[in-house]
Amino acid sequence: MPRDTLTREQIVRTAVELLDAEGLEGLNMRALGQRLGSAATAVYWHVQNKDNLVLLATDHVWGELALPDLEAVGWRTAATAMATDLYAMFIRHPWLVQALAAHVLYGEGKARHDDHSFAVYEAAGFTGARADQAAAAVFTYVLGNAAGAAATASLTRRLTRDGAIAEEHFQAAMAEAQQIAMGYPHLRARLETPAATEYTAAADKAFEFGLHALLDGLEQQIAA
Template sequence: MPRDTLTADRIVRAAIELLDDEGLDGLNMRSLAKRLNSAATAVYWHIKTKDELVRLASDAIWHEVEAPDLDTADWRTAATAHAGGMHAMLTRHPWLVQAFGGHLLHGPRQAQYNDLSLAVYEKAGFDTDGADRAAAAVFTFVLGSALAPAAQVSLNRRLSKNGADAERLMAEAMTSATETARQYPRLRERLGTTAANEYAAAPDSTFEFGLQSLLDGFEAALDADGTRGRK
Protein backbone atom coordinates (compact mmCIF):
# COMPACT_ATOMS: atom_id res chain seq x y z
CA MET A 1 0.00 0.00 0.00
CA PRO A 2 1.60 3.32 -1.00
CA ARG A 3 2.20 5.77 1.77
CA ASP A 4 -0.16 8.40 0.38
CA THR A 5 -3.15 6.06 0.80
CA LEU A 6 -2.60 5.94 4.55
CA THR A 7 -4.37 8.31 6.90
CA ALA A 8 -4.02 8.83 10.62
CA ASP A 9 -7.59 7.58 11.05
CA ARG A 10 -6.86 4.29 9.25
CA ILE A 11 -3.72 3.82 11.28
CA VAL A 12 -5.57 4.39 14.55
CA ARG A 13 -8.32 1.92 13.60
CA ALA A 14 -5.71 -0.71 12.77
CA ALA A 15 -3.90 0.06 16.03
CA ILE A 16 -7.10 -0.56 18.01
CA GLU A 17 -7.53 -3.94 16.31
CA LEU A 18 -3.90 -4.84 17.08
CA LEU A 19 -4.25 -3.71 20.69
CA ASP A 20 -7.42 -5.77 21.10
CA ASP A 21 -5.62 -8.84 19.72
CA GLU A 22 -2.16 -8.44 21.23
CA GLY A 23 -2.38 -5.89 24.07
CA LEU A 24 -0.01 -3.02 24.76
CA ASP A 25 3.05 -5.25 24.59
CA GLY A 26 2.11 -6.38 21.09
CA LEU A 27 1.82 -2.90 19.66
CA ASN A 28 4.78 -1.76 17.60
CA MET A 29 5.10 0.11 14.35
CA ARG A 30 6.39 -2.91 12.44
CA SER A 31 3.43 -5.11 13.38
CA LEU A 32 1.04 -2.26 12.71
CA ALA A 33 2.58 -1.59 9.30
CA LYS A 34 2.21 -5.25 8.42
CA ARG A 35 -1.53 -5.08 9.16
CA LEU A 36 -1.75 -2.04 6.93
CA ASN A 37 0.31 -3.69 4.19
CA SER A 38 2.64 -0.76 4.41
CA ALA A 39 6.12 0.17 5.59
CA ALA A 40 6.83 1.25 9.15
CA THR A 41 8.33 4.47 7.81
CA ALA A 42 4.98 5.30 6.21
CA VAL A 43 3.24 4.91 9.56
CA TYR A 44 5.79 7.22 11.20
CA TRP A 45 4.99 9.81 8.54
CA HIS A 46 1.53 10.21 10.08
CA ILE A 47 2.07 9.33 13.76
CA LYS A 48 5.51 9.89 15.23
CA THR A 49 5.61 7.77 18.38
CA LYS A 50 4.02 4.73 20.01
CA ASP A 51 2.89 6.90 22.94
CA GLU A 52 1.03 9.20 20.57
CA LEU A 53 -0.53 6.20 18.84
CA VAL A 54 -1.77 4.78 22.15
CA ARG A 55 -3.19 8.16 23.11
CA LEU A 56 -5.06 8.49 19.81
CA ALA A 57 -6.32 4.89 19.92
CA SER A 58 -7.49 5.27 23.51
CA ASP A 59 -9.40 8.44 22.76
CA ALA A 60 -11.03 6.97 19.67
CA ILE A 61 -12.83 4.18 21.57
CA TRP A 62 -14.59 6.52 24.01
CA HIS A 63 -17.21 7.13 21.32
CA GLU A 64 -18.46 3.60 22.06
CA VAL A 65 -19.93 4.83 25.35
CA GLU A 66 -23.46 5.91 24.50
CA ALA A 67 -24.36 9.28 25.98
CA PRO A 68 -27.61 9.30 28.01
CA ASP A 69 -30.11 12.05 27.23
CA LEU A 70 -30.20 14.30 30.28
CA ASP A 71 -33.32 16.01 28.99
CA THR A 72 -35.35 12.81 29.31
CA ALA A 73 -33.57 10.61 31.87
CA ASP A 74 -33.40 11.21 35.62
CA TRP A 75 -29.88 11.63 36.96
CA ARG A 76 -29.60 8.16 38.48
CA THR A 77 -30.71 6.38 35.31
CA ALA A 78 -28.25 8.51 33.37
CA ALA A 79 -25.43 7.81 35.82
CA THR A 80 -26.06 4.06 35.69
CA ALA A 81 -26.10 4.00 31.88
CA HIS A 82 -23.03 6.21 31.57
CA ALA A 83 -20.91 4.24 34.03
CA GLY A 84 -22.15 0.93 32.63
CA GLY A 85 -21.22 2.05 29.14
CA MET A 86 -17.68 2.84 30.27
CA HIS A 87 -17.38 -0.53 32.00
CA ALA A 88 -18.57 -2.36 28.87
CA MET A 89 -16.12 -0.42 26.71
CA LEU A 90 -13.21 -1.27 29.02
CA THR A 91 -14.25 -4.93 28.93
CA ARG A 92 -14.10 -4.90 25.13
CA HIS A 93 -10.71 -3.15 25.14
CA PRO A 94 -8.85 -4.39 28.24
CA TRP A 95 -5.58 -2.79 27.13
CA LEU A 96 -7.03 0.65 27.93
CA VAL A 97 -7.09 -0.17 31.65
CA GLN A 98 -3.36 -0.88 31.50
CA ALA A 99 -2.71 2.19 29.37
CA PHE A 100 -4.02 4.44 32.14
CA GLY A 101 -1.10 3.29 34.26
CA GLY A 102 1.63 4.02 31.75
CA HIS A 103 0.47 6.68 29.30
CA LEU A 104 -0.77 10.26 29.37
CA LEU A 105 -4.25 9.79 27.97
CA HIS A 106 -6.41 12.69 26.83
CA GLY A 107 -8.46 13.78 23.87
CA PRO A 108 -11.81 15.22 22.80
CA ARG A 109 -13.85 12.04 23.16
CA GLN A 110 -12.59 11.33 26.66
CA ALA A 111 -13.17 14.97 27.54
CA GLN A 112 -16.73 14.70 26.24
CA TYR A 113 -17.32 11.67 28.49
CA ASN A 114 -15.94 13.52 31.50
CA ASP A 115 -17.98 16.63 30.76
CA LEU A 116 -21.20 14.63 30.59
CA SER A 117 -20.32 12.92 33.87
CA LEU A 118 -20.12 16.32 35.55
CA ALA A 119 -23.46 17.27 34.02
CA VAL A 120 -25.05 14.09 35.42
CA TYR A 121 -24.00 14.85 38.98
CA GLU A 122 -24.85 18.53 38.70
CA LYS A 123 -28.33 17.41 37.68
CA ALA A 124 -28.42 15.24 40.80
CA GLY A 125 -28.02 18.38 42.89
CA PHE A 126 -24.29 18.54 43.61
CA ASP A 127 -22.50 21.86 43.48
CA THR A 128 -19.40 22.19 41.31
CA ASP A 129 -16.99 20.67 43.83
CA GLY A 130 -19.41 17.90 44.74
CA ALA A 131 -19.98 16.98 41.10
CA ASP A 132 -16.21 16.81 40.61
CA ARG A 133 -15.87 14.41 43.53
CA ALA A 134 -18.86 12.26 42.53
CA ALA A 135 -17.72 11.94 38.91
CA ALA A 136 -14.17 11.10 40.00
CA ALA A 137 -15.39 8.49 42.49
CA VAL A 138 -17.50 6.72 39.86
CA PHE A 139 -14.74 6.91 37.24
CA THR A 140 -12.24 5.38 39.67
CA PHE A 141 -14.70 2.66 40.67
CA VAL A 142 -15.43 1.69 37.06
CA LEU A 143 -11.75 1.65 36.17
CA GLY A 144 -10.94 -0.49 39.20
CA SER A 145 -13.78 -2.89 38.43
CA ALA A 146 -12.34 -3.51 34.97
CA LEU A 147 -8.81 -4.08 36.27
CA ALA A 148 -9.12 -7.75 37.23
CA PRO A 149 -10.61 -8.91 33.88
CA ALA A 150 -8.00 -6.86 32.00
CA ALA A 151 -5.20 -8.36 34.07
CA GLN A 152 -6.54 -11.86 33.38
CA VAL A 153 -6.49 -11.24 29.63
CA SER A 154 -2.94 -9.92 29.85
CA LEU A 155 -1.76 -12.81 32.00
CA ASN A 156 -3.27 -15.46 29.72
CA ARG A 157 -1.70 -13.80 26.69
CA ARG A 158 1.71 -13.59 28.33
CA LEU A 159 1.70 -17.20 29.48
CA SER A 160 0.59 -18.43 26.08
CA LYS A 161 3.20 -16.39 24.23
CA ASN A 162 5.93 -17.80 26.43
CA GLY A 163 4.97 -21.27 25.29
CA ALA A 164 3.62 -22.15 28.72
CA ASP A 165 0.52 -24.19 29.35
CA ALA A 166 -1.62 -21.29 30.56
CA GLU A 167 -4.55 -23.46 31.62
CA ARG A 168 -2.33 -25.77 33.65
CA LEU A 169 -0.45 -22.93 35.32
CA MET A 170 -3.69 -21.15 36.20
CA ALA A 171 -5.12 -24.35 37.66
CA GLU A 172 -2.03 -24.85 39.78
CA ALA A 173 -2.18 -21.25 40.99
CA MET A 174 -5.86 -21.59 41.91
CA THR A 175 -5.15 -24.84 43.78
CA SER A 176 -2.42 -23.12 45.76
CA ALA A 177 -4.64 -20.09 46.45
CA THR A 178 -7.45 -22.38 47.61
CA GLU A 179 -5.16 -24.19 50.03
CA THR A 180 -4.07 -20.85 51.45
CA ALA A 181 -7.71 -19.76 51.78
CA ARG A 182 -8.52 -22.83 53.87
CA GLN A 183 -6.45 -21.30 56.65
CA TYR A 184 -8.95 -18.45 57.09
CA PRO A 185 -12.46 -19.11 58.43
CA ARG A 186 -14.58 -16.90 56.21
CA LEU A 187 -12.77 -17.92 53.06
CA ARG A 188 -12.88 -21.57 54.08
CA GLU A 189 -16.64 -21.33 54.62
CA ARG A 190 -17.14 -20.15 51.06
CA LEU A 191 -14.96 -22.72 49.36
CA GLY A 192 -16.99 -25.23 47.42
CA THR A 193 -20.03 -22.96 47.18
CA THR A 194 -21.48 -21.79 43.87
CA ALA A 195 -20.20 -18.29 44.57
CA ALA A 196 -16.67 -19.58 44.94
CA ASN A 197 -16.45 -21.96 41.99
CA GLU A 198 -13.58 -19.79 40.83
CA TYR A 199 -11.68 -18.66 43.89
CA ALA A 200 -10.34 -15.43 42.37
CA ALA A 201 -13.52 -14.51 40.49
CA ALA A 202 -15.78 -11.73 41.69
CA PRO A 203 -19.36 -12.73 42.58
CA ASP A 204 -22.05 -12.15 39.99
CA SER A 205 -23.35 -8.59 39.72
CA THR A 206 -20.46 -7.18 41.75
CA PHE A 207 -20.10 -4.19 39.44
CA GLU A 208 -23.81 -3.42 39.52
CA PHE A 209 -23.92 -3.77 43.32
CA GLY A 210 -20.94 -1.46 43.79
CA LEU A 211 -22.22 1.18 41.40
CA GLN A 212 -25.70 1.29 42.95
CA SER A 213 -24.14 1.47 46.42
CA LEU A 214 -22.13 4.50 45.32
CA LEU A 215 -25.23 6.17 43.91
CA ASP A 216 -27.15 5.35 47.10
CA GLY A 217 -24.41 7.12 49.02
CA PHE A 218 -24.64 10.16 46.76
CA GLU A 219 -28.40 10.35 47.32
CA ALA A 220 -27.96 10.07 51.06
CA ALA A 221 -25.36 12.85 51.06
CA LEU A 222 -27.60 15.12 49.01
CA ASP A 223 -30.60 14.37 51.25
CA ALA A 224 -28.52 15.20 54.32
CA ASP A 225 -27.60 18.57 52.80
CA GLY A 226 -31.16 19.20 51.69
CA THR A 227 -29.92 19.85 48.15
CA ARG A 228 -31.07 16.80 46.26
CA GLY A 229 -33.27 17.34 43.26
CA ARG A 230 -34.29 14.15 41.47
CA LYS A 231 -34.61 15.71 38.05
Protein backbone atom coordinates in the same frame (compact mmCIF):
# COMPACT_ATOMS: atom_id res chain seq x y z
CA MET B 1 -0.12 -0.40 1.65
CA PRO B 2 1.92 2.62 0.40
CA ARG B 3 2.10 5.59 2.68
CA ASP B 4 0.16 7.82 0.25
CA THR B 5 -2.85 5.47 0.49
CA LEU B 6 -2.75 5.24 4.30
CA THR B 7 -4.93 7.52 6.37
CA ARG B 8 -4.68 8.34 10.04
CA GLU B 9 -8.16 6.88 10.57
CA GLN B 10 -7.05 3.54 9.06
CA ILE B 11 -3.96 3.51 11.24
CA VAL B 12 -5.90 4.28 14.41
CA ARG B 13 -8.58 1.65 13.72
CA THR B 14 -5.91 -0.96 13.04
CA ALA B 15 -4.00 0.08 16.16
CA VAL B 16 -7.15 -0.50 18.22
CA GLU B 17 -7.51 -3.97 16.68
CA LEU B 18 -3.87 -4.74 17.48
CA LEU B 19 -4.24 -3.44 21.04
CA ASP B 20 -7.38 -5.52 21.56
CA ALA B 21 -5.52 -8.62 20.38
CA GLU B 22 -2.05 -8.10 21.86
CA GLY B 23 -2.41 -5.52 24.62
CA LEU B 24 -0.32 -2.43 25.21
CA GLU B 25 2.88 -4.47 25.25
CA GLY B 26 2.12 -5.84 21.78
CA LEU B 27 1.77 -2.45 20.09
CA ASN B 28 4.75 -1.45 17.97
CA MET B 29 5.16 0.15 14.57
CA ARG B 30 6.45 -3.02 12.91
CA ALA B 31 3.48 -5.12 14.02
CA LEU B 32 1.11 -2.32 13.06
CA GLY B 33 2.75 -2.01 9.63
CA GLN B 34 2.32 -5.73 9.05
CA ARG B 35 -1.40 -5.50 9.82
CA LEU B 36 -1.70 -2.56 7.44
CA GLY B 37 0.40 -4.25 4.75
CA SER B 38 2.79 -1.34 4.90
CA ALA B 39 6.29 -0.52 6.07
CA ALA B 40 6.61 0.73 9.63
CA THR B 41 8.24 3.91 8.31
CA ALA B 42 5.05 4.77 6.41
CA VAL B 43 3.11 4.86 9.68
CA TYR B 44 5.42 7.60 10.98
CA TRP B 45 4.15 9.93 8.26
CA HIS B 46 0.81 9.99 10.07
CA VAL B 47 1.65 9.51 13.77
CA GLN B 48 4.62 10.82 15.71
CA ASN B 49 5.47 7.80 17.85
CA LYS B 50 3.96 4.97 19.90
CA ASP B 51 2.82 7.32 22.67
CA ASN B 52 1.01 9.48 20.13
CA LEU B 53 -0.59 6.36 18.65
CA VAL B 54 -1.83 5.21 22.07
CA LEU B 55 -3.31 8.66 22.60
CA LEU B 56 -5.15 8.54 19.26
CA ALA B 57 -6.37 4.98 19.83
CA THR B 58 -7.62 5.87 23.29
CA ASP B 59 -9.56 8.87 22.06
CA HIS B 60 -11.02 6.75 19.26
CA VAL B 61 -12.52 4.18 21.66
CA TRP B 62 -13.69 6.90 24.05
CA GLY B 63 -15.88 8.06 21.19
CA GLU B 64 -17.82 4.79 21.46
CA LEU B 65 -19.51 5.98 24.65
CA ALA B 66 -23.10 7.19 24.51
CA LEU B 67 -24.13 10.30 26.44
CA PRO B 68 -27.65 10.16 27.92
CA ASP B 69 -29.93 13.14 27.30
CA LEU B 70 -30.38 14.85 30.67
CA GLU B 71 -33.58 16.44 29.46
CA ALA B 72 -35.07 13.01 28.84
CA VAL B 73 -33.83 11.02 31.87
CA GLY B 74 -33.01 11.73 35.50
CA TRP B 75 -29.47 12.10 36.78
CA ARG B 76 -29.36 8.65 38.39
CA THR B 77 -30.53 6.89 35.25
CA ALA B 78 -27.92 8.84 33.29
CA ALA B 79 -25.19 8.07 35.82
CA THR B 80 -26.02 4.36 35.78
CA ALA B 81 -26.05 4.25 31.98
CA MET B 82 -22.74 6.10 31.68
CA ALA B 83 -21.00 3.93 34.29
CA THR B 84 -22.31 0.71 32.73
CA ASP B 85 -21.30 1.85 29.25
CA LEU B 86 -17.84 2.85 30.47
CA TYR B 87 -17.37 -0.52 32.18
CA ALA B 88 -18.38 -2.32 28.97
CA MET B 89 -15.86 -0.25 27.02
CA PHE B 90 -13.06 -1.20 29.42
CA ILE B 91 -14.04 -4.87 29.04
CA ARG B 92 -13.98 -4.58 25.22
CA HIS B 93 -10.63 -2.78 25.30
CA PRO B 94 -8.79 -4.02 28.42
CA TRP B 95 -5.54 -2.40 27.25
CA LEU B 96 -7.15 0.96 28.05
CA VAL B 97 -6.88 0.15 31.76
CA GLN B 98 -3.13 -0.36 31.24
CA ALA B 99 -2.89 2.88 29.26
CA LEU B 100 -4.56 4.91 31.99
CA ALA B 101 -1.86 3.76 34.40
CA ALA B 102 1.05 4.41 32.03
CA HIS B 103 0.07 7.41 29.89
CA VAL B 104 -1.39 10.89 30.26
CA LEU B 105 -4.56 10.49 28.21
CA TYR B 106 -6.59 13.33 26.72
CA GLY B 107 -8.49 14.23 23.57
CA GLU B 108 -11.87 15.24 22.22
CA GLY B 109 -13.56 11.92 22.99
CA LYS B 110 -12.47 11.85 26.62
CA ALA B 111 -13.22 15.56 27.10
CA ARG B 112 -16.72 15.02 25.69
CA HIS B 113 -17.35 12.17 28.14
CA ASP B 114 -15.88 13.95 31.17
CA ASP B 115 -17.82 17.14 30.48
CA HIS B 116 -21.10 15.24 30.32
CA SER B 117 -20.22 13.32 33.48
CA PHE B 118 -19.80 16.60 35.38
CA ALA B 119 -23.15 17.76 33.96
CA VAL B 120 -24.83 14.62 35.32
CA TYR B 121 -23.67 15.20 38.88
CA GLU B 122 -24.41 18.91 38.71
CA ALA B 123 -27.94 17.96 37.61
CA ALA B 124 -28.10 15.73 40.69
CA GLY B 125 -27.50 18.75 42.91
CA PHE B 126 -23.76 18.65 43.53
CA THR B 127 -21.90 21.90 42.98
CA GLY B 128 -18.28 22.85 42.40
CA ALA B 129 -15.71 20.44 43.76
CA ARG B 130 -18.45 18.15 45.10
CA ALA B 131 -19.64 17.42 41.55
CA ASP B 132 -16.06 16.63 40.56
CA GLN B 133 -15.67 14.31 43.55
CA ALA B 134 -18.91 12.47 42.77
CA ALA B 135 -17.87 11.97 39.14
CA ALA B 136 -14.39 10.84 40.18
CA ALA B 137 -15.77 8.37 42.75
CA VAL B 138 -17.93 6.63 40.14
CA PHE B 139 -15.17 6.66 37.50
CA THR B 140 -12.65 5.17 39.95
CA TYR B 141 -15.16 2.48 40.94
CA VAL B 142 -15.68 1.50 37.30
CA LEU B 143 -11.95 1.48 36.58
CA GLY B 144 -11.20 -0.64 39.65
CA ASN B 145 -13.74 -3.27 38.60
CA ALA B 146 -12.38 -3.33 35.06
CA ALA B 147 -8.82 -3.91 36.31
CA GLY B 148 -9.63 -7.56 37.00
CA ALA B 149 -10.78 -8.13 33.43
CA ALA B 150 -7.67 -6.38 32.11
CA ALA B 151 -5.44 -8.61 34.24
CA THR B 152 -7.28 -11.72 33.01
CA ALA B 153 -6.83 -10.66 29.38
CA SER B 154 -3.11 -10.07 29.94
CA LEU B 155 -2.70 -13.45 31.65
CA THR B 156 -4.59 -15.22 28.87
CA ARG B 157 -2.26 -13.70 26.25
CA ARG B 158 0.76 -14.79 28.27
CA LEU B 159 -0.49 -18.35 28.67
CA THR B 160 -1.32 -18.56 24.97
CA ARG B 161 2.04 -17.11 23.95
CA ASP B 162 4.25 -19.11 26.33
CA GLY B 163 2.37 -22.40 26.02
CA ALA B 164 2.55 -25.45 28.27
CA ILE B 165 5.25 -24.15 30.62
CA ALA B 166 3.27 -21.03 31.49
CA GLU B 167 0.10 -23.11 31.93
CA GLU B 168 1.93 -25.44 34.29
CA HIS B 169 3.17 -22.52 36.40
CA PHE B 170 -0.35 -21.05 36.46
CA GLN B 171 -1.95 -24.29 37.63
CA ALA B 172 0.70 -24.68 40.33
CA ALA B 173 0.08 -21.12 41.52
CA MET B 174 -3.69 -21.70 41.63
CA ALA B 175 -3.22 -24.90 43.65
CA GLU B 176 -0.98 -23.09 46.14
CA ALA B 177 -3.45 -20.19 46.40
CA GLN B 178 -6.29 -22.63 47.11
CA GLN B 179 -4.21 -24.35 49.79
CA ILE B 180 -3.56 -21.01 51.50
CA ALA B 181 -7.25 -20.04 51.23
CA MET B 182 -8.28 -23.24 53.02
CA GLY B 183 -6.67 -21.85 56.18
CA TYR B 184 -9.24 -19.03 56.35
CA PRO B 185 -12.83 -19.87 57.31
CA HIS B 186 -14.76 -17.58 54.97
CA LEU B 187 -12.61 -18.48 51.97
CA ARG B 188 -12.79 -22.17 52.87
CA ALA B 189 -16.59 -22.02 53.03
CA ARG B 190 -16.68 -20.73 49.48
CA LEU B 191 -14.40 -23.49 48.27
CA GLU B 192 -16.09 -26.35 50.12
CA THR B 193 -19.79 -25.53 49.84
CA PRO B 194 -21.86 -27.47 47.28
CA ALA B 195 -23.38 -24.11 46.34
CA ALA B 196 -20.03 -22.65 45.27
CA THR B 197 -21.61 -21.72 41.94
CA GLU B 198 -23.83 -19.29 43.85
CA TYR B 199 -20.75 -17.36 44.93
CA THR B 200 -19.56 -17.23 41.33
CA ALA B 201 -22.94 -15.91 40.22
CA ALA B 202 -22.85 -13.32 43.01
CA ALA B 203 -19.41 -12.18 41.84
CA ASP B 204 -20.78 -11.66 38.33
CA LYS B 205 -23.35 -9.25 39.81
CA ALA B 206 -20.80 -7.44 41.97
CA PHE B 207 -20.38 -4.49 39.60
CA GLU B 208 -24.10 -3.77 39.45
CA PHE B 209 -24.48 -4.21 43.22
CA GLY B 210 -21.58 -1.88 44.02
CA LEU B 211 -22.65 0.77 41.54
CA HIS B 212 -26.15 0.96 43.01
CA ALA B 213 -24.69 1.13 46.53
CA LEU B 214 -22.39 3.98 45.47
CA LEU B 215 -25.20 5.93 43.82
CA ASP B 216 -27.41 5.32 46.88
CA GLY B 217 -24.71 6.96 48.99
CA LEU B 218 -24.45 9.95 46.64
CA GLU B 219 -28.22 10.31 46.67
CA GLN B 220 -28.22 10.37 50.48
CA GLN B 221 -25.58 13.10 50.47
CA ILE B 222 -27.77 15.20 48.20
CA ALA B 223 -30.78 14.69 50.46
CA ALA B 224 -28.72 15.66 53.51
